[in-house]
Amino acid sequence: MLSTIVQQSWKRCQESSLKATEKANDQIISSRRIKEIIQENHPLIRESFPLFTKLAPFLLSTEHIALLSDQDGNIIHTVGDPVFANQAQKVQLQIGANWTENNKGTNAIGTALIAQQPIQIQGEQHYFLENRFLTCSAAPIFSPTGELLGVIDISTRKEYSHPFALTIACMIAEAVQNRLMLAEAERVIALPRPLSPGSAGLSLPLVGLDRDDRIVSLNEMAKKQLVMGALGTTLQPEVERTGANNIQDRRKRVWSMSASSQAMPYPRLAGSCPIFLQAKKLGQKAAHVDFPVLLNGESGTGKELFAQMIHETGPRSGEPFIAVNCSSISENLIESELFGYEGGAFTGANREGRVGKFEAAKHGTIFLDEIGDMSLRAQAALLRVLQEKVVTPVGSNQSRPIHARVIAATHRNLPEEIKAGRFRADLYYRLKGVSIQVPPLHKRTDLIQLAEHLIQKIAGGEPLFLSNEAKLKLQSHSWPGNVRELQGVLMQACFLSETYEIAAEHIQLEGLVEAALYQEAEQVVPSLRETELHAIKNALYMSGGNVSQAAKLLQIGRNTLYRKMAEYHITSPMNQGDL
Numbered sequence: 252m253l254s255t256i257v258q259q260s261w262k263r264c265q266e267s268s269l270k271a272t273e274k275a276n277d278q279i280i281s282s283r284r285i286k287e288i289i290q291e292n293h294p295l296i297r298e299s300f301p302l303f304t305k306l307a308p309f310l311l312s313t314e315h316i317a318l319l320s321d322q323d324g325n326i327i328h329t330v331g332d333p334v335f336a337n338q339a340q341k342v343q344l345q346i347g348a349n350w351t352e353n354n355k356g357t358n359a360i361g362t363a364l365i366a367q368q369p370i371q372i373q374g375e376q377h378y379f380l381e382n383r384f385l386t387c388s389a390a391p392i393f394s395p396t397g398e399l400l401g402v403i404d405i406s407t408r409k410e411y412s413h414p415f416a417l418t419i420a421c422m423i424a425e426a427v428q429n430r431l432m433l434a435e436a437e438r439v440i441a442l443p444r445p446l447s448p449g450s451a452g453l454s455l456p457l458v459g460l461d462r463d464d465r466i467v468s469l470n471e472m473a474k475k476q477l478v479m480g481a482l483g484t485t486l487q488p489e490v491e492r493t494g495a496n497n498i499q500d501r502r503k504r505v506w507s508m509s510a511s512s513q514a515m516p517y518p519r520l521a522g523s524c525p526i527f528l529q530a531k532k533l534g535q536k537a538a539h540v541d542f543p544v545l546l547n548g549e550s551g552t553g554k555e556l557f558a559q560m561i562h563e564t565g566p567r568s569g570e571p572f573i574a575v576n577c578s579s580i581s582e583n584l585i586e587s588e589l590f591g592y593e594g595g596a597f598t599g600a601n602r603e604g605r606v607g608k609f610e611a612a613k614h615g616t617i618f619l620d621e622i623g624d625m626s627l628r629a630q631a632a633l634l635r636v637l638q639e640k641v642v643t644p645v646g647s648n649q650s651r652p653i654h655a656r657v658i659a660a661t662h663r664n665l666p667e668e669i670k671a672g673r674f675r676a677d678l679y680y681r682l683k684g685v686s687i688q689v690p691p692l693h694k695r696t697d698l699i700q701l702a703e704h705l706i707q708k709i710a711g712g713e714p715l716f717l718s719n720e721a722k723l724k725l726q727s728h729s730w731p732g733n734v735r736e737l738q739g740v741l742m743q744a745c746f747l748s749e750t751y752e753i754a755a756e757h758i759q760l761e762g763l764v765e766a767a768l769y770q771e772a773e774q775v776v777p778s779l780r781e782t783e784l785h786a787i788k789n790a791l792y793m794s795g796g797n798v799s800q801a802a803k804l805l806q807i808g809r810n811t812l813y814r815k816m817a818e819y820h821i822t823s824p825m826n827q828g829d830l
């Protein structure tokens with residue numbers, strides 16, 4: 252029995268003289284045009300791509316793919332199971348195809364665009380015979396002011412169809428809508444959930460407000476409570492008094508996802524790998540206490556960014572953040588640099604004297620980078636300052652109080668430096684109120700997400716994707732220069748790519764010469780075996796466990812791959828352990 256929406260859609264197809272037994276219109280638009288479409292749909296892309304990236308690993312080996320189309324039915328992004336993606340390509344269910352009803356007859360994307368509501372089109376409900384092996388579930392995405400922006404679709408073989416796919420499509424569409432609202436409104440409040448039966452869904456009714464508390468956006472749940480006509484009106488004070496919660500308030504620089512206060516998000520310091528998140532959580536906790544912080548990690552791992560996060564998300568955020576690289580200042584200048592000097596204190600000194608970095612930081616934060624490279628004499632002077640909380644500028648006999656918080660960082664192993672007599676133990680314990688170990692990139696499991704984040708930043712939000720081969724190439728490198736090196740490689744890649752895709756050839760790794768430059772004596776270079784194992788695991792991961800595809804990605808024969816899998820005891824392609 253066909254639903255009314257499907258019946259109406261079939262009627263439209265017949266009236267447009269589409270022939271169900273013929274081939275549907277199969278034009279694929281050029282990559283240049285896709286790039287333009289992506290640019291035209293910038294907010295939609297910006298808010299939906301991160302959700303697709305999160306969804307992608309869950310779809311591998313499930314025979315499902317997720318697709319994003321714009322409001323004209325053009326498919327602009329897809330993630331999911333590569334094996335099913337191949338089958339879907341036979342009917343052009345892929346990037347660049349147009350799935351409006353005019354082209355593809357009754358189908359979830361095109362019909363959801365016309366009906367402007369979520370819909371699942373199962374096997375035989377498709378108008379064209381060639382599409383009847385599919386079941387597709389689509390949910391439209393609306394802007395915070397109610398315009399149709401596009402569609403989220405989840406497709407699979409009809410044998411695997413399940414109503415759950417439609418729920419997931421609706422949840423993703425709603426998450427995109429909420430993200431759009433949070434990105435655009437000055438203030439977002441959550442209304443209390445209505446108590447009526449059937450309202451116990453996951454979503455909160457969200458209302459976006461401008462500076463003057465005028466309603467500028469409503470999510471689906473809020474529309475049900477306030478109706479779309481509320482747009483442009485001023486929020487009634489009694490609405491807030493009914494128990495509405497601030498979700499975001501840019502005016503007060505607060506951001507909370509519930510009534511209880513949570514760590515402030517700091518998306519600039521990107522990453523999702525558990526050891527990295529543990530360090531980030533510690534940093535976010537440290538932001539709210541005034542202990543000194545000591546950051547330890549290899550060069551380029553993000554220690555300075557950690558220090559900025561601690562400063563910016565803590566109560567000192569309105570005050571200065573002053574970074575000092577202790578290794579780049581000569582030994583006889585470090586005291587005047589840190590503590591300041593009186594006019595004419597030494598040859599070449601400024602006549603009026605100068606305040607030191609400690610004083611310049613006022614009630615903010617002073618970040619002492621490469622603290623492990625400070626001379627013993629400078630260490631003694633710094634220790635005195637930290638103990639007495641005063642500085643005495645060079646050439647002066649008057650001490651002045653200091654108020655700045657101290658965050659120090661080093662790539663050196665300070666306990667080893669203490670043993671070798673190069674670092675003072677008493678200074679070490681003074682600096683190490685909270686100690687945070689920032690992991691090197693080769694120990695992180697989120698290389699690709701981090702790369703995608705950096706690409707978005709480099710490309711200024713212009714969408715650019717990594718091809719599977721490019722991902723594999725990134726993952727087979729050992730990254731001795733850590734995030735800084737990754738950033739450099741991606742900058743080059745973004746520059747070289749002329750379409751919306753970064754291919755393997757755009758990833759230019761300089762191999763051993765560069766590795767040697769970055770390599771510190773104490774760093775560990777992964778062995779050839781480790782690198783090979785890593786590459787094999789990644790290829791299997793990317794191919795969703797398909798050995799033939801993985802072998803293709805690795806550019807080796809299938810039997811060679813089987814032999815190597817046996818050698819490394821990779822028994823099940825699905826069991827990739829610590830990928």
Ligand SMILES: Nc1ncnc2c1ncn2[C@@H]1O[C@H](COP(=O)(O)OP(=O)(O)OP(=O)(O)O)[C@@H](O)[C@H]1O
Nearest residue numbers: 519520521522549550551552553554555556734735
């Ligand atoms: N998790 C991250 N997310 C986004 N960007 C990052 C991240 N970590 C590092 N970066 C970027 O990588 C570069 C190097 O980071 P940073 O200068 O903070 O490293 P560092 O450990 O202080 O290096 P060094 O010890 O050499 O001073 C910076 O451009 C920084 O913005």
